[in-house]
Amino acid sequence: MKIRRATPEDVAQLTAVIEVAYAPFQALGLPPVTEGIGDDIRDHNVWVADICGRVQGGIVLVLNGQAHIANLAVHPDASGHGVGQALITTACDASAAAGHFTIQLATHVEMTTTQAFYRRRGWHETGREANKVYFQKQLN
Numbered sequence: 001m002k003i004r005r006a007t008p009e010d011v012a013q014l015t016a017v018i019e020v021a022y023a024p025f026q027a028l029g030l031p032p033v034t035e036g037i038g039d040d041i042r043d044h045n046v047w048v049a050d051i052c053g054r055v056q057g058g059i060v061l062v063l064n065g066q067a068h069i070a071n072l073a074v075h076p077d078a079s080g081h082g083v084g085q086a087l088i089t090t091a092c093d094a095s096a097a098a099g100h101f102t103i104q105l106a107t108h109v110e111m112t113t114t115q116a117f118y119r120r121r122g123w124h125e126t127g128r129e130a131n132k133v134y135f136q137k138q139l140n
Helices: 008-028 037-043 083-097 112-120
Strands: 002-005 045-051 054-063 067-074 102-108 124-129 132-138
Touching: 002 083, 008 037, 008 045, 008 054, 008 067, 045 083, 054 083, 067 083, 083 102, 102 112, 112 124, 112 132
Parallel strands: 067 102
Antiparallel strands: 002 045, 045 054, 054 067, 102 132, 124 132
């Protein structure tokens, strides 16, 4: 697995990964999670997990006064192989290098497996609002 910066050529594959990763949760009324992927690649820090020439995961990191993970998705076929952790580590390292001491994200209140994934990796819940659960992690 290679973690690399996303390029405009990755838009279609990353969009497909996000669609399939979020498919089980669409009944929750999530916002359109695949819109603007090209803009994200242009405007933010986006990395993909490349396995044998195929994008199998991606992360969008927004740095604008704070470090915030706007999206993390792993293809179900790559789940359990450390893809999500590798992408998070990359985003955390980039955030620390940019001078941030914490990193934040939000997930859906009913996405309990996602919440457990973050908790196992040292993220702490900082609050809830409507259907969102907010998490934060201290950076070294």
